[in-house]
Every structure is written in structure tokens, then in C-alpha cells.
Amino acid sequence: MKFTRFAVLAVASAAAAFAQLPTTKVLTVEVAQAIATESMLKCRADGYKVTVLVVDAGNKMKAFVRDDGAMPATIDIARMKANSVILFGRASGPPPNAPANAPIPPPILPDTINFQGGMPIQAGGQTIGVVAVSGAPGGDKDAVCANFALNKLADKLK
Numbered sequence: 001m002k003f004t005r006f007a008v009l010a011v012a013s014a015a016a017a018f019a020q021l022p023t024t025k026v027l028t029v030e031v032a033q034a035i036a037t038e039s040m041l042k043c044r045a046d047g048y049k050v051t052v053l054v055v056d057a058g059n060k061m062k063a064f065v066r067d068d069g070a071m072p073a074t075i076d077i078a079r080m081k082a083n084s085v086i087l088f089g090r091a092s093g094p095p096p097n098a099p100a101n102a103p104i105p106p107p108i109l110p111d112t113i114n115f116q117g118g119m120p121i122q123a124g125g126q127t128i129g130v131v132a133v134s135g136a137p138g139g140d141k142d143a144v145c146a147n148f149a150l151n152k153l154a155d156k157l158k
Contacts, residue, residue: 027054027129031156032062035121035131038149040065043136050135050145053078055120057128057146059086062127067135074134081132081142083111092118092132093139117142119150123157 032054043050044067051074054063059082065158084092087109093116094104104114116139121129131144133150150157 025126026125026126027056027062027123028057029062030085031153032056032129034153034156035149036065036135037064038144038152039131039133040067041062041134041147043067043141046136046141046145048074048136048141048145049080050133051075052145053082053132054084054132055082055130055132057086057126059083059130060108061078062129066081070135077113077115077134078117080111080113080131081115082105082130084113084119084129085120088111089120089127091120092116114141115139116145119143119146121150121157128157 003080036052036054039052039100044096049067049069049071051066051070052064053061054077056062081092084107088089090096092113094102094114107113115146116134118130120127121131131146137143138140
């Protein structure tokens with residue numbers, strides 16, 4: 001009889017432990033819009049007309065802004081940068097071990113691009129989305145605008 005009660009308690013305890021769901025952070029629309037706006041405003045202050053795309057962890061659009069005068073092609077390039085971050089799990093651009101001033105290799109997957117300017121959005125150690133900036137004269141400048149917004153809104157990404 002004691003064994004039966006112990007077994008019931010053990011099963012009940014295990015079931016309760018497994019019933020808890022993992023906690024997942026979510027990129028809210030308010031934070032996504034703030035990241036897009038701050039990225040664009042930073043680039044605008046630096047004299048660049050850009051497009052900013054923010055997607056969630058499922059690569060679905062959460063926020064989008066195209067500054068007055070940004071070239072239409074920046075829309076597609078921002079999308080390809082976001083795809084690259086989602087697929088490779090790191091900032092867009094050449095691999096981190098690529099030599100300085102090496103030619104930019106062609107993308108290895110369709111709808112990706114090896115230009116800088118796509119940054120993962122992290123919260124609590126989880127990637128909850130991507131900010132992709134396109135339109136500055138060089139991906140390194142796009143990345144500066146994206147990082148500026150992420151740093152400015154870091155308190156909202158905890």
C-alpha cells in the first residue's frame with residue numbers, strides 16, 4: 001500500500017514538473033516600431049535615407065519604415081538582410097572570420113544577402129526578432145543605425 005501511494009505521489013510530481021511551459025520572450029509591436037523609428041532617425045541624422053524592417057522570431061513583419069527619398073531597392077535588400085539573420089543566427093554580412101577588405105561573397109541561399117545591416121534583436125538570451133537597415137552608403141553604416149536603436153532601447157529588451 002505504501003508503494004502505491006509513493007508511486008502516485010511520484011507520478012503526480014513528475015506530471016506537475018512537465019506541465020510547466022517554457023517562457024518565451026515576444027517582440028511587441030510597440031518595441032518593434034520604436035526600433036524601426038530610432039534606426040531611421042539615426043541614419044537620417046547621419047545624412048542617409050534608409051528603409052528599416054523589423055521582423056519577429058518567425059521572420060514575420062512587425063514594423064516597417066521607408067524614409068522620404070530612400071531608394072525602392074532598399075525594401076528588398078532589407079528583407080534579404082532579415083532573412084540572412086534568421087537563417088544563419090547571426091548579424092548579416094560576411095562571416096566573422098572573413099579577412100578585412102575581402103570581396104563580398106555571393107549569398108549561398110536564395111533571398112539572402114551578405115551585406116551588413118541586419119542585426120538580431122536579443123531579449124533574455126533569446127533572439128526575438130531582427131532589425132534590418134538598408135540605404136546608407138555601406139552596410140557598416142546601416143549596422144551603426146541598427147545598433148544605435150538596439151542600444152537606445154536596451155532597457156525594453158530585458
